[in-house]
Amino acid sequence: xxxxxxxxxxxxxxxxxxxxxxxxxxxxxxxxxxxxxxxxxxxxxxxxxxxxxxxxxxxxxxxxxxxxxxxxxxxxxxxxxxxxxxxxxxxxxxxxxxxxxxxxxxxxxxxxxxxxxxxxxxxxxxxxxxxxxxxxxxxxxxxxxxxxxxxxxxxxxxxxxxxxxxxxxxxxxxxxxxxxxxxxxxxxxxxxxxxxxxxxxxxxxxxxxxxxxxxxxxxxxxxxxxxxxxxxxxxxxxxxxxxxxxxxxxxxxxxxxxxxxxxxxxxxxxxxxxxxxxxxxxxxxxxxxxxxxxxxxxxxxxxxxxxxxxxxxxxxxxxxxxxxxxxxxxxxxxxxxxxxxxxxxxxxxxxxxxxxx
Numbered sequence: 628x629x630x631x632x633x634x635x636x637x638x639x640x641x642x643x644x645x646x647x648x649x650x651x652x653x654x655x656x657x658x659x660x661x662x663x664x665x666x667x668x669x670x671x672x673x674x675x676x677x678x679x680x681x682x683x684x685x686x687x688x689x690x691x692x693x694x695x696x697x698x699x700x701x702x703x704x705x706x707x708x709x710x711x712x713x714x715x716x717x718x719x720x721x722x723x724x725x726x727x728x729x730x731x732x733x734x735x736x737x738x739x740x741x742x743x744x745x746x747x748x749x750x751x752x753x754x755x756x757x758x759x760x761x762x763x764x765x766x767x768x769x770x771x772x773x774x775x776x777x778x779x780x781x782x783x784x785x786x787x788x789x790x791x792x793x794x795x796x797x798x799x800x801x802x803x804x805x806x807x808x809x810x811x812x813x814x815x816x817x818x819x820x821x822x823x824x825x826x827x828x829x830x831x832x833x834x835x836x837x838x839x840x841x842x843x844x845x846x847x848x849x850x851x852x853x854x855x856x857x858x859x860x861x862x863x864x865x866x867x868x869x870x871x872x873x874x875x876x877x878x879x880x881x882x883x884x885x886x887x888x889x890x891x892x893x894x895x896x897x898x899x900x901x902x903x904x905x906x907x908x909x910x911x912x913x914x915x916x917x918x919x920x921x922x923x924x925x926x927x928x929x930x931x932x933x934x935x936x937x938x939x940x941x942x943x944x945x946x947x948x949x950x951x952x953x954x955x956x957x958x959x960x961x962x963x964x965x966x967x968x969x970x971x972x973x974x975x976x977x978x979x980x981x982x983x984x
Contacts, residue, residue, distance in 0.1 A: 630672035639828060642931065649675060655680040657977065658702055675683035675947030677702050682744045683979060685732070686970030687725065687778070688791060688897035688963070689750040690816035691715050691759060692862060693879060693925070694724050697963055698743075699738040699970040705963065707735035712879055713952075715763055718772045725778055745785045745973025746778050749794035749965040751819055759819055760863050787972035791815060791965040795923055795958070796823025797830050804921055804958035807913065812917040813958065813961060814841060814904075815965065816924030816931075824915065841911070846903045856907055860900045863899055868892050879925045901937040905945035908938070912952050923958035931957045 635645045652658040653675075663677045679702035688695040695710040713720065727816060733740055751757070755769030775786045787907050789797070796813035799805045813823040820837030824831045832838055842857030858864055866876040872892055884890065908920060922935050935955045946952040960967055 632672060632677075646758030652977075655681065655977065681812060682743050682974060683738050683742045684735070684747060684970040685729075685743060685784075686702075686747045686749065686794075686966040686968065686972075687721075688794075688966040688969060689716065689748065689754070690791065690965075691751075691762070692722055692877075693753070695963060696725065696728060696732060696974070697867050697966045697968045698732050698738060699967055701974060703798070703967065703971060705967060706738065707732045708963065708966075709735075710879070710969050712880045713764050714761060717765065718768060718777060722777045725883060726781070727780070731878050733887050740782055743782055744977060746782070746789055747787045747789065747794070747969030748774060748778065748874050749789050749791040749969035750774075751792075751817070751821060752790050752840075755820065759857075759861075760867060769912040783890060783956060785973060785976070787969070787976065789969060789972055790821065790823075790836075791817060792823045793819030793830060793832065793966035793984055794823075794966075794972070795841070796825055796968070797961070798960050798964045798971055799821055799921055799923070800828065802967070803964070804919065804956070808918045810915075811919045811921055812839070812911050812915060812953075813964075814861060814922045816922065816926055820861045822911075824917075826915070841907055844907045844910070846906065856903055858941060859903045864900070865892075868896050870933040883927055883929060894979055897930065897934050897937055900934055902939050904938050905941050908942060908955070909946045909949055909952070912949050914948065917953045918955050920955045921958040922955060923960065923962070923964045924963060928957065928962075 629650055630644050635642045648863055651801055658675050661674045661679050662912065679700040682701040684699055686697045686699060692714055693710055693712050693978050697705045698707040699705050709732055711724060741970055753926055755767040774788055778786055792813060792815040795815045804813060809828045814823045820842030824839045838948040842855060844856045845853040845857050846859065848854045862877050869876055869892055872888055874889055874892065911917065911920065922931060935957055938955045942952050942955065958964060
């Protein structure tokens, strides 16, 4: 519950801009007035609250090991969620998953199709180009796929597309720790590894829309050869260790195994990841000076917490000469951050429509 003056301070927008945006949102039923705030100088200020039921959107996250679909309300609350673990799903498989499950998702959320304001899609850049372990030859068709066409029917809603790590950072910025931290770097551990940069409460895409590509930074491997960071810090990197020990690949949603061999694999992988992250994160701190580094992805929270704790410990020595080292913490929207962030893209469009004019 905020006043327009408080919104202007938090967003950095000029007061007239905030007034115009909030007026439009009230007219569209996306904000409600909630009494007056008294006690300060001048006239009492009107308090505003989000009308969560004023709009709904669908967010879809496509990656090399899964498809996730959520339905979120205007407050960012996930009202329904469906996902499927599938290795290197092709475009038609993704289209089929969406169409088969759309009615079910709407029914689970209790939301009519007409209430959907947009569909957001979050997926890695270069999905059909970047060669990660297990990628089949026909996966390259993603590079020539009309992404909007996959989801154009049956709703006909506007479609918004964003990089998965950027979408995760946007979701965290609006409904996670970003409500307290105006500048942060988001590390997304998925089948690959990505990053998102938020500065002054705004997501910064960079000159070519490719900011935050931490996964392409190189680090020394066990053999001394330089390898991309995402070959280590990723689900693909974990799966490589599991396969070498004759264990099945990582499966989202499964409880952490009590198998001592698998536990040792997790321990060794976390140690390798933490060590590999030190110098890239020192560079992030030196170049960007974030308030916090947030780590999210599909890892179970116990593994994510152990990874961030170990990384913090190693950064104390590895970054001791840096002027400032931000703490590394699990993201608040860790698990479905990309899908939730994708859903929020249409809400941004609702809020800012007309500002350009």
